[in-house]
Amino acid sequence: MKTLREKYGEWALVTGASAGIGEAFARYLARAGMDVILVARRRERLEALAAHLTQQHGVQALAVPLDLTDAHFMEALTERVGDREVGVLVNNAGYGSTGRFLERDPAGEADMVRVNCWAPVALTHHFVRPMVARRKGAILFLSSVVAYQPTPFMTTYAATKAFNLFLGEGLWYELRKYHIDVLALSPGTTATEFHQVAHMARGPVVASPERVVETAMRALGRKPSVVDGTINRLLAFAHRLLPRRTTLSLAGRIIGLFHAR
Numbered sequence: 373m374k375t376l377r378e379k380y381g382e383w384a385l386v387t388g389a390s391a392g393i394g395e396a397f398a399r400y401l402a403r404a405g406m407d408v409i410l411v412a413r414r415r416e417r418l419e420a421l422a423a424h425l426t427q428q429h430g431v432q433a434l435a436v437p438l439d440l441t442d443a444h445f446m447e448a449l450t451e452r453v454g455d456r457e458v459g460v461l462v463n464n465a466g467y468g469s470t471g472r473f474l475e476r477d478p479a480g481e482a483d484m485v486r487v488n489c490w491a492p493v494a495l496t497h498h499f500v501r502p503m504v505a506r507r508k509g510a511i512l513f514l515s516s517v518v519a520y521q522p523t524p525f526m527t528t529y530a531a532t533k534a535f536n537l538f539l540g541e542g543l544w545y546e547l548r549k550y551h552i553d554v555l556a557l558s559p560g561t562t563a564t565e566f567h568q569v570a571h572m573a574r575g576p577v578v579a580s581p582e583r584v585v586e587t588a589m590r591a592l593g594r595k596p597s598v599v600d601g602t603i604n605r606l607l608a609f610a611h612r613l614l615p616r617r618t619t620l621s622l623a624g625r626i627i628g629l630f631h632a633r
């Protein structure tokens with residue numbers, strides 16, 4: 373069987389590699405023998421992880437500290453990446469916000485849309501072209517279980533995750549003729565810094581970031597999208613059976629109890 377490096381190319385670029393699911397992706401890919409480019413804002417964390425992965429797995433690891441809300445992040449990133457062959461792109465960086473839409477700061481919401489939606493589009497446009505020329509590559513998008521139904525009081529965040537689900541699924545179809553594997557990954561509640569950043573309570577069923585990554589890597593190349601965890605899969609499926617207005621009202625009542633007092 374081919375290694376990931378043989379199948380997709382030498383380097384994997386992971387955004388949001390300083391914590392949580394992104395860090396778990398970086399560890400998985402380095403363990404599998406891929407050189408890794410680590411992107412996020414926190415320089416010390418990226419540099420410590422890069423040094424650890426090189427020492428542990430003998431791979432090259434490049435830390436690229438940058439802010440994905442910066443209008444010029446692509447110029448800074450492409451300059452650092454140079455002509456390295458990026459074969460796997462993990463569009464993972466993202467965060468959430470909760471509360472009434474009317475009370476959210478529009479500038480903060482715009483930043484979230486930049487990180488969660490615009491950055492994956494810009495990165496994919498840039499790195500997909502050489503993948504198409506090589507007729508190989510893999511691109512992952514971080515969606516969420518909240519992408520499977522409108523989610524009041526996390527409205528903008530849930531919409532960004534629906535965007536990633538549709539982006540990943542649409543590109544799966546468009547890019548398969550070039551032998552590029554695309555996957556939209558939807559975790560449920562996962563034990564990362566996400567809930568602290570979003571001021572959100574964690575749900576009752578919590579997955580580890582390592583399990584979420586295993587789920588993704590098993591599904592990559594086999595299907596356009598995957599939901600992590602049996603209960604999350606059932607929930608995502610159940611939303612298709614009930615009238616949309618019913619699931620929306622239920623979600624609004626339950627989430628409103630916690631986030632819109």
Ligand SMILES: NC(=O)c1ccc[n+]([C@@H]2O[C@H](COP(=O)([O-])OP(=O)(O)OC[C@H]3O[C@@H](n4cnc5c(N)ncnc54)[C@H](OP(=O)(O)O)[C@@H]3O)[C@@H](O)[C@H]2O)c1
Binds near residue numbers: 392393465466468567
């Ligand atoms: N945890 C969950 O329950 C859950 C469930 C469903 C989906 N997800 C999705 O999973 C993805 C990863 O989240 P996580 O759970 O691993 O959360 P996390 O532990 O908070 O990690 C988020 C990562 O994104 C990076 N990031 C945030 N803002 C950034 C910016 N402006 N520029 C560059 N990097 C930025 C953070 O790095 P710096 O702070 O160092 O910049 C960090 O590395 C997100 O897209 C999230 O929507 C998470």
